[in-house]
Amino acid sequence: MQEQxxxxxxxxxxxxxxxxxxxxxxxxxxxxxxxNGPWHSRVKWQGGLKARAYMRNHVANFDEPEGLGATDSAAxxxxxxxxxxxxxxxTGFVFQATRRGVKIHDxxxxxxxxxGSIKNWAGISDESTPGxxxxxxxxxxxxxxxxxxxxxxxxxxxxxxxxxQTVARGAKITPExxxx
Amino acid sequence: xxxxxxxxxxxxxxxxxLLQALRKRQSGEISFDQFNTLANDAVVEAVKLQEDAxxxxxxxxxxxxxxxxxxxxxxxxxxxxxxxxQLLDFIKDRASFEETLRALDVPSxxxxxxxxxxxxxxxxxxxxxxxxxxxxxxxxxxxxxxxxPYMLTRSSWFPGLSDTAYPTLEDLGKDVSKILHDxxxxxxxxxxxxxxxxxxxxSQVVHGAEGAETFMCAALATRKDPTEELSYALELVNQTxxxxxxxxxxxxxxxxxxxxxxDVLLKGNxxxxxxxxxxxxxxxxxxxxxxxxxGELKVFKEYADEKEIGLGVVNPRSSEIESPxxxxxxxxxxxxxxxxxxxxxxxxxxxxxxAERPVxxxxxxxxxxxxxxxxxxxxxxxxxxxxx
Numbered sequence: 001m002q003e004q005x006x007x008x009x010x011x012x013x014x015x016x017x018x019x020x021x022x023x024x025x026x027x028x029x030x031x032x033x034x035x036n037g038p039w040h041s042r043v044k045w046q047g048g049l050k051a052r053a054y055m056r057n058h059v060a061n062f063d064e065p066e067g068l069g070a071t072d073s074a075a076x077x078x079x080x081x082x083x084x085x086x087x088x089x090x091t092g093f094v095f096q097a098t099r100r101g102v103k104i105h106d107x108x109x110x111x112x113x114x115x116g117s118i119k120n121w122a123g124i125s126d127e128s129t130p131g132x133x134x135x136x137x138x139x140x141x142x143x144x145x146x147x148x149x150x151x152x153x154x155x156x157x158x159x160x161x162x163x164x165q166t167v168a169r170g171a172k173i174t175p176e177x178x179x180x
Numbered sequence: 181x182x183x184x185x186x187x188x189x190x191x192x193x194x195x196x197x198l199l200q201a202l203r204k205r206q207s208g209e210i211s212f213d214q215f216n217t218l219a220n221d222a223v224v225e226a227v228k229l230q231e232d233a234x235x236x237x238x239x240x241x242x243x244x245x246x247x248x249x250x251x252x253x254x255x256x257x258x259x260x261x262x263x264x265x266q267l268l269d270f271i272k273d274r275a276s277f278e279e280t281l282r283a284l285d286v287p288s289x290x291x292x293x294x295x296x297x298x299x300x301x302x303x304x305x306x307x308x309x310x311x312x313x314x315x316x317x318x319x320x321x322x323x324x325x326x327x328x329p330y331m332l333t334r335s336s337w338f339p340g341l342s343d344t345a346y347p348t349l350e351d352l353g354k355d356v357s358k359i360l361h362d363x364x365x366x367x368x369x370x371x372x373x374x375x376x377x378x379x380x381x382x383s384q385v386v387h388g389a390e391g392a393e394t395f396m397c398a399a400l401a402t403r404k405d406p407t408e409e410l411s412y413a414l415e416l417v418n419q420t421x422x423x424x425x426x427x428x429x430x431x432x433x434x435x436x437x438x439x440x441x442x443d444v445l446l447k448g449n450x451x452x453x454x455x456x457x458x459x460x461x462x463x464x465x466x467x468x469x470x471x472x473x474x475g476e477l478k479v480f481k482e483y484a485d486e487k488e489i490g491l492g493v494v495n496p497r498s499s500e501i502e503s504p505x506x507x508x509x510x511x512x513x514x515x516x517x518x519x520x521x522x523x524x525x526x527x528x529x530x531x532x533x534x535a536e537r538p539v540x541x542x543x544x545x546x547x548x549x550x551x552x553x554x555x556x557x558x559x560x561x562x563x564x565x566x567x568x
Contacts, residue, residue: 105203108265108287140287142203142536 011098018098050074078132081167082111085135088163096153096160097143106142111135135167181321183520183563184511184556185236186549187490189432189466190248190325190376191530192226192241193538193545202246202535206261212254219244220313227318229546234553237321237374237524240314247534248378249327249335250292255306256359258298258345259336264291270340284444290537296336299345300355306363311370321373326364328379328431329357329420330413335381353412357420364424374428376466376490377417380529382456383435385409387448410456421461430464430490431457435473437529438537440497442471449475458486466490468528469510470502480517489518492528493555494548497539501547505567507555520563525552 008015024031042054043062049070051062062077064070075083086109097104113135115121116128139154158164194202198219205215226241245251246261253261264281265288268274281288307324314322327335333353337346346352360377367375385406421429433453435446450457450467457465468474469492480489493510494502507525514523531545532538540548 105207106263106287106289108289110282110287112282138285140289142289144200 010101011094011104013094013098015098018095022099051077078113078115081132082113082135084163085161085167086111086137088161089137089139089157092161093139093141093153093157096156097145097150100145100149100153102149102153103144104141105144106140108140110138110140137164181236182556182560184523184525184559186525186553186556187235187237187323187374188230188239188549189434189490189492189496189526189528189530190239190242190323190378191245191532192229192239192243193532193540193542194241194243194535195222195225195542198222198243199535206246216244216309223310223313224317226542227314229542230549231318231320233546233549234557235320235549237323238314238318239323239325240310242325242530242532244310245535246292248325248530249331250294252306252327252332253294255302255304256294256300257303258296258300259294260297261292262295262341264288264293267293267295267338267341270338284439285441286438286537290534293335293338294332295338296342296346296352300336300352300359302359302362305366306359308363308366308370311367311372315371322371323374323376324367324372325376325378325432326360326367328377328413329353329360329416331379331381332356332360333416350412353416357416360420361422361424364421364427364429368424368427372427374430374464376430376432377420377462378432379413379417380432380434380436382410382413382433382453383446383448385413386452387435387446406452410453414456414459417460417462428464429462430466430488431460431462432466432490432529433457434468434492434529437496437533437539440539442473442497445473447473449479451475451479454479454483458483462487464488464490464524466492466524466526468492469514470495470528474528477513477517484517485519485522488522488524489514490524490526493525493552494527496527496529496531496545496548499540499544501544501551504551504555504558507552508559508567511555511559520559525556527552 021031025035040055044052044054046052046061049064049068050073053060053062060080061074062080063072063074064076066072090107090109094104094107113132116131116133117125118130119125120127121130137158139157141150141154143150145153201210201215201218204210205212222243223240226243227238230238230241242248242251250261253259264277268277268288271277277288307326311322311324333349333356336342336356337349337352342352346355364375417431433450435448437445439445465487467489469477474492491511491514493507511523511525527548531540531542
């Protein structure tokens with residue numbers, strides 16, 4: 001009778017699959033190519049200041065606070081940026097922690113950003129920048145590892161985060177246009 | 181007992197290995213009995229340090245508890261320990277909680293409430309097992325803190341989770357009051373010398389800004405106006421203590437003990453609370469007075485000697501060790517309003533109210549208690565001494 005191999009699960013992740021993926025990245029160019037992208041999002045106006053983004057089979061809604069005359073039915077796009085930075089850094093942290101056998105009990109990232117100038121966004125000034133000049137991200141972690149290891153993992157998460165590095169390095173955005 | 185008995189408010193910092201065991205307990209990897217066996221060593225150490233520091237009335241350092249009220253989940257049926265992150269799905273105004281978390285610089289998983297999700301019934305007594313072990317390991321008098329009925333009711337009733345079993349907060353309050361009443365009788369029978377009801381959240385009722393909820397009690401989001409809340413707290417406490425005598429009873433109120441940042445903790449004197457606290461059928465008010473946030477003792481002018489005072493003379497959250505001289509000066513101030521025979525000395529609050537967020541280390545806690553004991557000794561030997 002064939003012996004059944006028990007799956008290794010840590011942090012609700014299949015460790016073997018995770019290692020297999022890393023191995024494939026090392027040895028299979030087609031996996032690298034498929035994972036690198038391109039990645040897509042399509043954003044559709046929903047009336048007012050509302051928008052909906054379609055990504056593969058997922059959707060995310062956007063709106064603005066009522067102060068802007070909007071309906072505050074969803075988070076703003078700039079809040080999604082904070083969340084995306086946090087979620088991406090968390091993904092990296094959990095990925096690396098799991099590979100190193102660290103069991104995570106609780107993990108939370110608190111993010112904060114302040115606009116350079118809301119007047120710039122509104123088009124009534126060219127001062128500063130409409131965006132966040134700085135984003136603060138603080139990790140709260142409860143895990144079975146010493147502080148030094150957890151700090152190393154956090155540094156790795158930041159250094160290797162797709163979204164954090166995209167934001168921090170200022171990706172080139174190519175605006176295109178077609179009027180119908 | 182000699183004048184100026186020295187005691188604590190309850191909690192003591194847990195050793196790292198105990199916190200690891202607590203996490204295993206909370207994730208279900210070990211049983212409550214297994215955890216308790218491990219915790220025995222931590223209790224013995226906490227008691228020894230209190231004794232060595234000269235404490236007259238010791239506690240078990242709340243070593244078996246996650247925090248001063250959430251521990252009841254192990255002892256009651258119908259109660260579930262939930263973190264704020266789990267409760268967020270049931271909270272309407274999440275933005276105000278996010279503001280509070282940011283101001284306090286804490287994660288949402290650090291805040292845990294024992295939420296009533298069904299009719300609550302005792303599985304066992306809340307603290308009698310703690311007392312049995314404590315009594316077997318000390319010859320000192322012992323004090324046991326238990327959550328007060330208002331705190332426990334407030335923290336346990338959550339709209340959307342509790343209202344099937346308890347349509348109103350008051351419905352839950354009746355059961356909580358009955359359980360605590362029976363608990364106090366059982367603790368008295370087990371030989372406890374001093375029972376302290378923890379009602380810290382009363383300060384939030386009076387001094388906390390509406391909408392800015394504290395770390396202590398997520399369910400305060402549904403509170404009514406301060407007068408109604410305080411009247412209800414008084415009613416619950418006295419209902420709980422009805423017919424009980426022959427044991428020292430106290431009530432503890434502070435202004436938060438989860439952060440070492442003084443500016444994020446509540447501020448305001450006891451004046452608005454005293455009309456209610458002095459009507460509670462307890463012997464002693466265990467109050468913080470070691471920081472300016474608590475206001476001045478002169479608020480007792482109209483209430484002098486109505487109760488004993490458990491005087492907070494050291495800040496449990498600071499690294500500096502208060503000198504015996506400073507403590508004596510604080511006691512002298514208190515004796516303007518209280519007869520010396522009615523003054524007990526203690527820190528403002530526990531040293532490890534929340535297991536995972538102790539506000540000090542054991543070494544500092546020990547040094548602070550020793551300083552209080554030295555002050556008490558000098559006060560007993562030279563009752564009129566007033567240090568410069």
